[in-house]
Amino acid sequence: MPVFVYTAIDPATNKSMDGKIEALNLREAKDILRNQGHIPTHIAQDEQSLNLQDALKRVPLLGDLLSPKAGMKDICIMTQQLSTLLNAGIPLIEGLYLLEQQAENQALREILKKVRADVLAGDSFSAALAKFPKQFSSLYLNLIRSGEISGEMEMVCLRLAQLMEKNMALQAKIQGAMVYPAFTVLVIIAVIVVIMVVVVPQFRMLFSGFGAELPLPTKILIACSDFCMNFWWLITLGTGTFVFWFNIFRSGDGKPLVDQWLLTIPLVGDLFRKVYVSRFVRTLASTVGSGISLIEALMTSAATVDNYVLRVAFDKARESLLNGGTLAKPLENTGTFPVMVVKMIAIAEETGRMEEMLNKSADYLDVEVDRAVDTLTTMIEPIMIIVLGGILLGVALALYIPLFDMSKVVAGN
Numbered sequence: 582m583p584v585f586v587y588t589a590i591d592p593a594t595n596k597s598m599d600g601k602i603e604a605l606n607l608r609e610a611k612d613i614l615r616n617q618g619h620i621p622t623h624i625a626q627d628e629q630s631l632n633l634q635d636a637l638k639r640v641p642l643l644g645d646l647l648s649p650k651a652g653m654k655d656i657c658i659m660t661q662q663l664s665t666l667l668n669a670g671i672p673l674i675e676g677l678y679l680l681e682q683q684a685e686n687q688a689l690r691e692i693l694k695k696v697r698a699d700v701l702a703g704d705s706f707s708a709a710l711a712k713f714p715k716q717f718s719s720l721y722l723n724l725i726r727s728g729e730i731s732g733e734m735e736m737v738c739l740r741l742a743q744l745m746e747k748n749m750a751l752q753a754k755i756q757g758a759m760v761y762p763a764f765t766v767l768v769i770i771a772v773i774v775v776i777m778v779v780v781v782p783q784f785r786m787l788f789s790g791f792g793a794e795l796p797l798p799t800k801i802l803i804a805c806s807d808f809c810m811n812f813w814w815l816i817t818l819g820t821g822t823f824v825f826w827f828n829i830f831r832s833g834d835g836k837p838l839v840d841q842w843l844l845t846i847p848l849v850g851d852l853f854r855k856v857y858v859s860r861f862v863r864t865l866a867s868t869v870g871s872g873i874s875l876i877e878a879l880m881t882s883a884a885t886v887d888n889y890v891l892r893v894a895f896d897k898a899r900e901s902l903l904n905g906g907t908l909a910k911p912l913e914n915t916g917t918f919p920v921m922v923v924k925m926i927a928i929a930e931e932t933g934r935m936e937e938m939l940n941k942s943a944d945y946l947d948v949e950v951d952r953a954v955d956t957l958t959t960m961i962e963p964i965m966i967i968v969l970g971g972i973l974l975g976v977a978l979a980l981y982i983p984l985f986d987m988s989k990v991v992a993g994n
Contacts, residue, residue, distance in 0.1 A: 585610040585626055589619035597622070608702035651689035651716050657745040659689060664738035673734070674700060692716060705729055720864060723881050727871045737871050744867045747943075748860060751950065755856060758954040765965040769972065774809075776976055781806035784980050798979040840889040848960055852953040854917055857886045859946035861895070862922065866939035875935070876902050891917060921945060 586601050587610065598619070604610035607624060614621045651659075659680055666676035674697060681693040692713055699709035707726040710717045721741060728737030785803050788795060795803075809816065831839045844850045864885050868878035876899060883895035894915035901911040909927035912918045922942045929938030 583626055585624050587614060587621055587625075588623040589614055589621045591619060593618075608699065608704060612702070651686050651692060653745060653749055655684075655686045655689045656716060656721075657742055657749065659684070659693070660738050660745065661742035664735050664742060667735035667738065673706060706734075718885070720868070720881050720885055723873065723877075724868065724871050727868075727873050731872045733872075740867045740871055744863060747863055747947075751856060751860060751947070754950060754954050755852070758852065758957050761958060762961050762965065765961070765969070769965070769969050772969065773972065777806045777809040780976075781980070782810070788983055796979070796982050798975070799983055802976065802979040837889045840891075844888070844890060848957050852950070852957055853888075854891075855946060855950050855953050857888055857891050858918055858922070859943055859950055861886050861891070862939055862946060863943035866936050866943060869939065870936040875908070879908070891915075919946070919949065 584601055584603055585607065586599070588597060588599050590597055602610050602613055604613055607626070610624050611621050614624075662680055663676055666679060667673065671679070677693055677697040677700065681690055681697060684690040684693060695712070696706070696709040699712070700706055705726075707722050707729060710725060711722050724737050724741055725734075728734040731737075781802060785806065788799070788803075844854050846853075861882050864882040865878055868881050869875060873881065879895060879899050879902065883892055883899075886892060886895070894912070894917060897914075898908055898911040902908060907927070907930055909923050909930060912926065913920075913923040922945065925938045925942045925945075929935045932938075
């Protein structure tokens with residue numbers, strides 16, 4: 582059992598006292614001290630009582646690898662099953678126990694065990710889940726909290742499961758669309774490496790006995806091959822350094838610039854824009870349907886979009902609502918939302934059918950995403966073929982032009 586060190590005040594003597602106490606969790610430790618008549622001022626788990634695994638979990642980076650983790654699919658299935666159990670009239674504590682027993686993912690089983698213990702100790706379900714921010718997003722917690730307030734936890738869990746399924750399907754589409762370009766780029770890189778490391782050196786040995794001046798393209802190709810073979814470590818180090826600093830720049834002050842550039846990339850930018858908007862609209866529909874106010878739902882939904890440019894647009898929409906304006910107009914001014922989606926949101930504001938119209942808008946955007954994925958995969962294939970063919974053609978010309986000159990010299994002799 583975990584051991585907690587505490588500092589408390591004894592009301593009888595009004596003096597501070599220190600000590601240790603065994604309890605299942607922090608909440609239980611506080612209750613034990615209060616039942617003893619003490620007023621706890623500080624409680625923390627004793628570092629010396631931690632086992633090796635718990636101690637390693639507190640180490641930066643290493644702790645992230647050892648901490649319990651569950652994928653989105655596991656969380657989605659658990660949420661769906663919890664909705665079914667609650668709808669059948671099973672209490673939350675018993676439902677969590679049943680989910681814990683049948684969970685196939687070991688990390689999810691540990692999480693459910695700790696969540697159930699915290700709920701038994703008096704914490705709310707949302708507060709217990711909040712202790713695992715890497716598994717349960719702010720959106721998930723807000724919807725669960727709204728279910729606790731409204732008393733419709735089973736319906737909220739059902740909406741959450743459906744939303745997660747839609748997001749996973751959307752993510753699968755993007756990953757599927759990027760497989761072919763990524764594979765083609767890797768093939769191009771592999772071809773270039775083989776040419777520079779294997780093919781060009783062989784021709785270089787052949788050209789070394791060639792008395793005539795080599796053409797400029799051949800000289801450039803040979804120089805590039807020599808650089809790759811002699812300074813491969815510098816190329817590797819430079820690439821790794823660039824990726825490292827680009828990620829820092831992307832997550833810091835350079836995020837607005839990078840996000841704006843991402844949306845302007847031909848084909849890819851249009852796909853990402855539609856994906857962001859579809860995810861935002863679908864999430865907004867789920868949050869509004871769960872009883873959350875439109876302004877709060879807008880903030881929660883905007884947090885699911887990892888793009889600075891679009892988040893600024895969503896902030897302007899929230900300001901419009903706070904000032905008594907509409908939601909459709911600022912979204913239209915962003916130039917990101919399709920006209921049909923803006924019109925449907927405007928109709929929803931007039932008729933009060935916000936959830937219904939938002940879901941229809943999300944369905945429309947999902948169709949647009951499918952079209953964008955098809956367009957991307959259709960256009961990427963000929964582009965990659967042209968790029969690869971251009972590289973091979975350039976290398977072939979650079980290597981075989983000197984051979985033609987050699988054949989002329991031999992024929993002349």
